[in-house]
Amino acid sequence: MxxxxxxxxxxxxxxxxxxxxxxxxxxxxxxxxxGRFRLRGSGKAGGEWTLVCLVHNIKKIYAKIMAKGGDLDSLTGELEAVYNPA
Structure with a gap:
């Protein structure tokens, strides 16, 4: 390294x-x-991490919606452009 x-x-x-x-x-x-995983085992810890990431991403999406004045349609267009490039 x-x-x-x-x-x-x-x-x-x-x-x-x-x-x-x-x-x-x-x-x-x-x-x-x-700060710590509450569950034991890689499968359970992986599920816990997935939930944490889900919450993080939902908060990011919510913040973008609010930054655009609550206009969900414009954000949907942006997301489609990112995930479905022409």
Whole structure:
């Protein structure tokens, strides 16, 4: 890992991680209060993580809807463009 971080490409990838991945974990820990898994076993913990991610994504969608003044139609169009590119 240390060798990868010495290259310019590795440094750029690591910089992107700070913008993309780390804020999500911070929001899940602080805003949702999720610091530990409550269930034992990889299957149960995986299900618990899925629920946490679902809540996080619903909150993001809700925030986008409210930012557009509650106009769900315009957000639906944006989502269709992302998930069904022409």
């Amino acid at each position: 240390a060798a990868k971080l010495q290259t310019e490409e590795g440094k750029e990838i690591y910089r992107q991680r700070k913008k993309i991945v780390e804020p999500v974990f911070g929001q899940v820990k602080s805003n949702l209060g999720f």
